[in-house]
Amino acid sequence: MYWDYFIKTLDLLLVYYIVFRLILIIKGTKAMQVVWGIFILILITFSAKALQFNATFWLLQQFWFAGVFLLIVVFQQEIRNALANLGTNPLARVFVPQEYIFIPELISAIKEGSSSKTGMLIALELDMGLREFTESGIKINGEVSKDLLLTIFKDGTPLHDGGVVISANRIVAAACQFPLTEQKDLSRIFGMRHRSAIGLSELTDAIVLIVSEETGIVSMARNGKIMQHVDMGELEKTLFEIFKGKFEKSLMRRSQRK
Known part of the structure; x- marks a missing residue:
């Protein structure tokens, strides 16, 4: 039982650390504005589902289905640059x-x-x-x-x-x-x-x-x-x-x- 608690706690801490480091990396960039926009859309999506705004919820669902591909297309240059930087030291940007x-x-x-x-x-x-x-x-x-x-x-x-x-x-x-x-x-x-x-x-x-x-x-x-x-x-x-x-x-x- 204690082992399960330890694993879950470690898992949460690791997620927190990765998210924190990623925020530090994109802070002050165009990507940060997109992250805030996505966060707002997530809140709207959950609110639409809770309030049973079915049409709005369906529309947002379609966005989420295509959203990943849209982000890749829009930010392909930024993604390429980030991967190039990570290539010099794969863990440096996140874990250093x-x-x-x-x-x-x-x-x-x-x-x-x-x-x-x-x-x-x-x-x-x-x-x-x-x-x-x-x-x-x-x-x-x-x-x-x-x-x-x-x-x-x-x-x-x-x-x-x-x-x-x-x-x-x-x-x-x-x-x-x-x-x-x-x-x-x-x-x-x-x-x-x-x-x-x-x-x-x-x-x-x-x-x-x-x-x-x-x-x-x-x-x-x-x-x-x-x-x-x-x-x-x-x-x-x-x-x-x-x-x-x-x-x-x-x-x-x-x-x-x-």
């Missing part, structure tokens, strides 16, 4: 906590930047604040997205020179100036972006990602060291592990304060 939901978008941007040889310099803030560096750039305070990152680093745009700082799941600033490393034994293949990335990683605990505009090679600087030819799958896995640990430490600090 908001504290590091930006990672799939970041990885997608870096992949495309690498393919198109778009130079990129992106610093991910961890425990040490990067405020002194964000103040040297242009404030953005925008949600992390592939399109926004690619727009920022597009050659010829006002913000493409300098680095982007990501903190608390948001792009805090762009066109930021990072300190150059003073290491004398660095290879000449490393340009200003790479030297700035290493310099910032020497002074802070930030993870700094670089895409070379000459070769498209992706590199990562951390603790004053740089690693080239970074595998995208491994990078995504590493970032999830790092930010999961950061989130868990943050929760522990909050509980200790209480």
Whole structure:
């Protein structure tokens, strides 16, 4: 008996969680307006049945029979885009906590930047604040997205020179100036972006990602060291592990304060 209650409770919690995550995904989009419209139609349908408005109820039934196909036709582009995004990480959009939901978008941007040889310099803030560096750039305070990152680093745009700082799941600033490393034994293949990335990683605990505009090679600087030819799958896995640990430490600090 207790097992049945447990299964039913778990089932309800899972449904609640999935619905909650889906609402977060479509919030502020055209799809959200459609969801509200469908919700209103559901209320009208139940009301028509309860009040025995037979003609109205029959008409609404016909709508529900064809409604699924109509929605697929009307929102085929949105559905295609959603499936494409889910393809990079099938569970990311639904099951990844908001504290590091930006990672799939970041990885997608870096992949495309690498393919198109778009130079990129992106610093991910961890425990040490990067405020002194964000103040040297242009404030953005925008949600992390592939399109926004690619727009920022597009050659010829006002913000493409300098680095982007990501903190608390948001792009805090762009066109930021990072300190150059003073290491004398660095290879000449490393340009200003790479030297700035290493310099910032020497002074802070930030993870700094670089895409070379000459070769498209992706590199990562951390603790004053740089690693080239970074595998995208491994990078995504590493970032999830790092930010999961950061989130868990943050929760522990909050509980200790209480």
